[in-house]
Amino acid sequence: MRVGVIGLGIMGAPMARNLLRAGHEVVVHGRRRARVDPLVALGARAADTPAAVAAATESVVTCLPDGPDVELVVTGPDGVLAGATRGLVVIDTSTIAPDTARTLAARSAEVGVGFLDAPVSGGEQGAIAGTLSIMAGGEPDVFARAQSVFAAIGRTVTHMGPAGQGQMTKLVNQVIGVTTLAAVAEGLTLAAHAGLDPEAVLAAVGSGAATSWQLQNLGPRIQRGDWAPGFMVRLQQKDLRLAFAAAARVGVALPATAVVHQLLASVEARGGGALGTQAIAQALEELAGSGPQP
Amino acid sequence: MRVGVIGLGIMGAPMARNLLRAGHEVVVHGRRRARVDPLVALGARAADTPAAVAAATESVVTCLPDGPDVELVVTGPDGVLAGATRGLVVIDTSTIAPDTARTLAARSAEVGVGFLDAPVSGGEQGAIAGTLSIMAGGEPDVFARAQSVFAAIGRTVTHMGPAGQGQMTKLVNQVIGVTTLAAVAEGLTLAAHAGLDPEAVLAAVGSGAATSWQLQNLGPRIQRGDWAPGFMVRLQQKDLRLAFAAAARVGVALPATAVVHQLLASVEARGGGALGTQAIAQALEELAGSGPQP
Numbered sequence: 001m002r003v004g005v006i007g008l009g010i011m012g013a014p015m016a017r018n019l020l021r022a023g024h025e026v027v028v029h030g031r032r033r034a035r036v037d038p039l040v041a042l043g044a045r046a047a048d049t050p051a052a053v054a055a056a057t058e059s060v061v062t063c064l065p066d067g068p069d070v071e072l073v074v075t076g077p078d079g080v081l082a083g084a085t086r087g088l089v090v091i092d093t094s095t096i097a098p099d100t101a102r103t104l105a106a107r108s109a110e111v112g113v114g115f116l117d118a119p120v121s122g123g124e125q126g127a128i129a130g131t132l133s134i135m136a137g138g139e140p141d142v143f144a145r146a147q148s149v150f151a152a153i154g155r156t157v158t159h160m161g162p163a164g165q166g167q168m169t170k171l172v173n174q175v176i177g178v179t180t181l182a183a184v185a186e187g188l189t190l191a192a193h194a195g196l197d198p199e200a201v202l203a204a205v206g207s208g209a210a211t212s213w214q215l216q217n218l219g220p221r222i223q224r225g226d227w228a229p230g231f232m233v234r235l236q237q238k239d240l241r242l243a244f245a246a247a248a249r250v251g252v253a254l255p256a257t258a259v260v261h262q263l264l265a266s267v268e269a270r271g272g273g274a275l276g277t278q279a280i281a282q283a284l285e286e287l288a289g290s291g292p293q294p
Numbered sequence: 295m296r297v298g299v300i301g302l303g304i305m306g307a308p309m310a311r312n313l314l315r316a317g318h319e320v321v322v323h324g325r326r327r328a329r330v331d332p333l334v335a336l337g338a339r340a341a342d343t344p345a346a347v348a349a350a351t352e353s354v355v356t357c358l359p360d361g362p363d364v365e366l367v368v369t370g371p372d373g374v375l376a377g378a379t380r381g382l383v384v385i386d387t388s389t390i391a392p393d394t395a396r397t398l399a400a401r402s403a404e405v406g407v408g409f410l411d412a413p414v415s416g417g418e419q420g421a422i423a424g425t426l427s428i429m430a431g432g433e434p435d436v437f438a439r440a441q442s443v444f445a446a447i448g449r450t451v452t453h454m455g456p457a458g459q460g461q462m463t464k465l466v467n468q469v470i471g472v473t474t475l476a477a478v479a480e481g482l483t484l485a486a487h488a489g490l491d492p493e494a495v496l497a498a499v500g501s502g503a504a505t506s507w508q509l510q511n512l513g514p515r516i517q518r519g520d521w522a523p524g525f526m527v528r529l530q531q532k533d534l535r536l537a538f539a540a541a542a543r544v545g546v547a548l549p550a551t552a553v554v555h556q557l558l559a560s561v562e563a564r565g566g567g568a569l570g571t572q573a574i575a576q577a578l579e580e581l582a583g584s585g586p587q588p
Contacts, residue, residue, distance in 0.1 A: 187473075205466060208467060210508075213506065250583075
């Protein structure tokens with residue numbers, strides 16, 4: 001299949017590589033030449049605009065930082081819809097507001113284009129390995145037509161309902177993930193200041209009812225002060241803002257997650273926006289006394 | 295070995311059964327006849343006081359609700375130390391303050407008795423299956439002498455350091471576990487009010503970086519409104535009070551866990567102290583509007 005990829009960052013570039021590896025004809029567009037060229041070297045074709053990508057392909061994957069970026073790429077003057085022919089499928093893997101996804105799906109439908117909100121979980125590692133978890137919202141027939149693309153980039157693909165429900169699921173995922181991380185960070189900060197052996201703590205706590213992906217994967221990083229992303233604080237904060245807005249729309253309060261958001265705001269305020277989310281432990285350390293350090 | 299068990303509740307009774315099954319001679323003491331008799335029927339001997347249990351055994355396992363209970367059973371007039379001979383090992387599997395455990399270890403050492411703080415994780419299921427995770431604090435030689443008892447009741451046994459550090463590890467475990475549960479409850483409340491399919495949410499979120507024991511085990515209970523314990527809200531609250539006190543002693547703030555404690559306080563205030571901790575979702579529901587219900 002001829003597949004476009006627009007947005008060639010940490011997540012988009014490995015998706016494009018996996019689509020090439022699966023035998024698709026891939027057309028890419030990105031604002032930075034340094035990100036386009038390596039994919040061209042692997043066999044992709046470069047296009048100058050999103051419209052040109054759409055004109056040359058049957059499916060277009062977008063992977064962009066935020067809602068306004070996706071709106072511009074899809075509905076802008078040189079956007080996907082400007083170049084699309086009827087029957088094109090747009091698969092937006094960005095994390096954006098459910099309402100924005102619903103609007104883009106409606107705009108796409110007006111010109112005979114299928115649109116799926118299909119945000120992903122699994123991070124850079126999952127994107128590279130092609131093992132992302134994909135949460136999709138949109139029409140069932142459009143979802144069915146996206147299967148060969150999904151198969152190349154992800155492992156678990158769940159159809160969550162109509163347009164916007166993929167994004168809503170991703171926001172649920174982000175709420176649960178980051179607050180689980182805060183649980184780990186508070187516990188490990190207590191453990192460190194109490195003088196407990198780091199490895200013994202992970203062994204004891206990691207074998208029972210308190211274990212989690214966050215504990216297993218980010219716990220050791222917190223213990224050794226490794227703040228490299230992973231998933232950046234400022235992107236997590238963007239996702240939480242979307243989550244609070246979506247929660248307010250359906251009438252739900254998220255009090256523990258609100259505290260987590262504020263702790264991460266402190267990390268950002270101290271210049272840590274590009275650190276991994278596990279840097280939430282830095283905020284707890286700022287609040288703590290001078291006992292043993294983590 | 296001759297092993298005593300004092301405290302025959304949800305956790306203590308299955309520990310006594312597993313000690314019998316492992317071939318130990320078991321002497322039990324509990325305040326309620328209805329809990330003693332079934333163990334006698336399985337081959338245990340009943341003793342009238344903790345002192346009498348201690349006089350008849352080489353190791354004594356205590357499994358009691360809180361610190362004052364353990365202090366009374368160990369150091370009271372008819373307590374374990376009143377009946378103990380030198381060389382007895384006391385294994386306290388209750389969750390109590392690290393400071394109390396340190397005091398009891400010192401008092402025991404004065405009369406030649408070894409004392410381990412050995413709180414457990416894994417709940418009633420783990421106690422029944424003999425697969426508890428045990429976090430032990432105390433002298434290495436006493437820890438070594440407790441191995442045959444640990445082998446009968448648990449699977450993962452971690453020596454966390456000197457007296458009190460087993461309890462400290464358990465408090466770390468409780469902080470991480472309950473705040474992870476709050477993460478799950480907030481996410482699933484958002485999902486329910488947004489109209490997402492419960493099973494699809496668990497499939498999508500449970501396969502990625504937001505997964506946890508709490509999500510896998512208590513997520514489905516939250517979704518179907520099953521509030522049976524599991525682990526009771528009022529015991530979790532007791533453990534969190536111990537955790538906040540211990541955290542204050544070492545100079546650590548636990549802001550997200552504090553919010554979780556208050557949400558559970560609301561569940562208790564509304565009569566839910568004997569519900570399972572997953573009833574934290576009830577507090578979130580009280581805060582929410584009238585969208586789709588979980």
